[in-house]
Amino acid sequence: MSGAVISGTFTSPQAVTDGQPFNAFGNVIITDADSSGPLTATITMTNAGTAADDNGTLTGAGLTKTATGIYRLTADSAAALQAVLRAVAFTPAIIGTQSPG
Numbered sequence: 001m002s003g004a005v006i007s008g009t010f011t012s013p014q015a016v017t018d019g020q021p022f023n024a025f026g027n028v029i030i031t032d033a034d035s036s037g038p039l040t041a042t043i044t045m046t047n048a049g050t051a052a053d054d055n056g057t058l059t060g061a062g063l064t065k066t067a068t069g070i071y072r073l074t075a076d077s078a079a080a081l082q083a084v085l086r087a088v089a090f091t092p093a094i095i096g097t098q099s100p101g
Helices: 078-086
Strands: 005-007 029-031 039-044 056-059 064-067 070-075 089-092
Touching: 029 078, 039 078, 070 078
Parallel strands: none
Antiparallel strands: 005 029, 039 070, 056 089, 064 070
């Protein structure tokens, strides 16, 4: 049994405006040769290498916050996980114009 493969663009290279959501995972591609669900994606937002929420928030259908800066999505197939991950929005904290990363 092999694991799912995740590829694509995961961050937006352009500057974003405080408080304005954008989809950082809009180009993600997930494939799973085994096609056996469920599949789970864990997203960790960090600041200086530590899980943190101070740079903004994530929102999306099925998204569960499991700890500070850590979110989880689960779906029954690679295609379903890809769809919900592509719909996750990041809203930067209101602190000035910044580049995500």
